[in-house]
Structure formats: structure tokens, C-alpha cells
Amino acid sequence: MKKLGLIIAASALALAACGSEENAATTGEPSKDIKLGATAGPYSDMLKQAIVPGLEEKGYTVDLVEFSDYIQPNIALDGGDIDANLFQHSIYLENFEKENNMDLSGLIVVPTAPMGIYSNQFDTLDDIEDGATIAIPNDPVNAARALQILEDQGLVEVDPEVDDLKISERDVITNKKNLVFQPIEAGQLPRAVEGSDLSAVPGNFALAAEMDLLDALALENMPDQYRNLVAVKAENEDSELAKDLIEIVESEEFEKVIDENFEGFGKPQWMTEQ
Template sequence: MKKVMMGISFILIGFLLSACGSNEEENADASGKDTIRFGATSGPYSDMVTKAIAPLLEEKGYKVTNKEFTDYVQPNKALANGDIDANLFQHKIFLDSFKEEHELELSEVIIVPTAPMGLYSNKFEDVQSIEEGSTVGVPNDPTNLARTLIVLEDEKLVTISDDVDPLRASLKDIEENPKNLEFVEVEAGQLPRLIDSEDLAAVPGNYALAAGMDLTNALALEEMPDDYRNRVAVKTEDLEKPFVKDIKEVIQSEEFEKIINEEFKGFGKPAWMKEK
């Protein structure tokens, strides 16, 4: 009888220890992460992480690291592999296309202010003074070219097809070119150099900033749809975790917008910020 009672006692103790261990694991999950590992392409969005996002998360008690990438492939692969917890470098069209092509479970958290495409020139002071037959440097990749065509149409320099595919856009999508502009296609990163050799150039905001250009000096800046604005992305399985909710909360804060206004002049704000 004594042995039976001792056996029952050991079983009960084991059950209680198991239950305590289970509770501890649940509490750890509920408390979230202590460190958030961001990834961003070098330039303005890496700066946005270090200057605007990280300090506010650190006020919440997180340690924040930021890994810089020099291409548009590795940040999503690193996120999917768990090497980083969140990234900031891409717009919706790229994210949706990339995750479908590579079969990745990634989701956006929130859209951030984004450096817009701009028309720049050392020859003309405004869009109205652009002359017949002027040469225009444009990006040779479909996504950035689609944005360029929209800017040119908004400024009434061209008319484009109603069904431009942002993943397959080409100069053939131009239906009317009243000033007979001549287009010079180059890699987007080379466009700042074309401002000296061509009459004007359409330069994506990140490359303009990397070249030390002032966004506010553009002849025109794009009124980009939110689909073209960059966003924070995480693994889909993490979307409801506390650290992701905290990322979203700090980006929605007045402190974040103040830093954007002071440090990121010329960046276009997403609809949710304009509606505040």
C-alpha cells in the first residue's frame, strides 16, 4: 500500500511539473520577442528603420537590429528562412509577385512613407518648358517603367494604354507622344547620371536619394498609388504576434510621423496617414 501511495505521489508531482512547464511556455509566447531583427535595402529604407522605427521600438523595450541588403531577392528569402523577423524595401506588386513565384508565406504589416519617382532636369525649370523632341532617361525594368509612364501621363506629356501591366510595361504602351519625346532606357540605378547627358530623367526616389539628390528639386513627383509604396513585411505565421503589432503601432504613432517630416522630406505618405 505504501508503494502504491508513493507511486501515485510521483505521478501527481510529474503531472504538476508538466503543467507548470506548459504554463511557462505559454507565458513566454504571450510576452513576445525581446529582439526584432529587421532587414532593409541600403539607403533611405534602412535609414527609416534605424532613424524612425528602431528608436520607437526600443522605447517599448525591444532590442532592434537591422541587416542591410544590396539586392531585392535576399530580403524576402532571409525573412522566409527566419534569418530576420521583418523587412522593409518593397511595394505590394513586387511582394505579391515574389511570394507567388517562390511559394513563400509572407504578408504585409503596414505601408510606410515612400520616396516617389520624380522627373529631374538640369535643362528645364518646369514641365511646361520641356521642348519638342527632348530626350528622357527612363528605367528599363517594367515595374519602374510603369510608374514612369503614369508620371508622364499625369504631367500630360504622353497618353498611355488603359491596360498597362505593371509587371510587363514597355514603351509600346505609349499611345500618344505629342512632344515627340525620345526615350533612353537604362537600369534604374544609372538614371541619376542621365540628368547630365539627357534633357531630363525619371528617377525612382531611392536612387535619387542614393545619388544625393533633393526630392523637392524635381520638376514633378509621382502621386503614387499605395500599391507602389513600400511596406513592412513579415512571415504570415507571425502576423498576429505581439512584436508585429508593436511594429505597426509605432509606425502609426505621431512620433513616427514627426521623424518622417523632419528627416524624410519629399516622401509621399500613404492614405492611412493622410486620413489621420
């Protein structure tokens, strides 16, 4: 029965896309019936609360499609089943494009839940004991982020000759607290708060585990390359919808919703420089 439901859902997406194309062909104008995609969780909530209302004010009828993985949102976007998505940062987008022969485009970076250092053993960074264990992500991109936080907080030093986005454990040249690194899968890091002295938890996994971002001993000073963005097919990056999405994200109303409902989310450089 579950398989049948997935087939029906896929058929509905295809029929809706065809209907949208027929409408555009009949009127000569782009349809304002659109679909936006996001992974279930904070970025789906961001669409619902901070972006969809602005689109509706501009006359769009918006259908929000939620995905349970990080593969399907780009496949759906490339296939025309959705018109834009919000779930990924630029590094992931660029790699996904190359590996899957797609031509997608990031429109604008949005506030993003940062990685944080969490602990049930220590109340502050100053309390960290010599030889404490810290669980960090076992994938290169997120491991580099975790080590960058530790360096920003003065706990380690990494080789200055290595790109900040590519640093790994072997690039640590000074480890002031003799921290013992325990690389594990990123999705397991919230639970590692119980088994390790410290755990570096990416923001999306922290929120999925109902952790409070503000409980972190330290939050990431996130480079914009790691912040999520609104993406469209490259051929649509100059479309009316693309321009409207950018205008809405740049609006005061959008930032107000972020400040009220997404506490702890780090803002991109373009927002902090306004």
C-alpha cells in the same frame, strides 16, 4: 578574407536565431530580442530613426541588419534570421513569394521616396522642347510608373484600356512634345540626367546618388502598390511584434520624424486620410 567574413556573419545570425528560440522556450514568452532588416539607405534610416526608438520604448532590444541587394532580405525573413523587413513594395513582395515558394505578409505601407522627372536642361515642365530625350527605366514596372508621371503632367496620353500598372511605350497614343524615350537600367538613371534632356529616376536611386527629391520637375503621385511596406512571415502577422510595428508606424511620433527627416517622401493613403 571577405568570404570568411560573410560566413562568420551568417553563423552569427543563425546562432542569434537559435538563442532567441531557446529563450522563448525557457520563459514561455516570445523573445523581445529581435532583428529587423532593410537595404542600406533611406529605409534603413527610417527603421533607425522612426521605428526602432518606438520598439525600444516597448521593451524590445533591436538589431538592425543591412542588406546590399533586394534578394537576401526576404530569404533572411523566410528563414527566420530576421523578424521583419522594410525595403519592398507589395508588387515585388507578391512576385517574390510566388517565384520562391514563400509565405510572407505585408503589415503596413510606409512613406516612400517617389520617382521623379529630373533635368539639367530645363527648369520647368513648360520649358521642355519638342523632341526632347527622356531616359526611362527599361523594366516594365518602373517604365509604367514613368509613363504615368508623364501622363499626370499632361505630356503624354496612354491607352485608357490598359492597366495603369502595365502601360508601356507602345500604349502612348498622344505625345505632345514628341518626347524620345531612351529605356535604360533603373540604376543608371541618375547619371542619365547628364546625358539626356530628362530622366525619370526612382526615389531610392535618386537618394543613393545624393539627389534632392525636391529638385525634380515633377514627383510621382505614387499608387500604394508602389510604396514600401513592413513585412513579416505570414505565420507571424498576428504576433505581438506585428501589432507593435503597426502601432508605431501609425503613431504621431512616426509621422513627425517622417516630416522632419524624410522630406519629399510620399505618404500612403491611410496617412493622408487621417
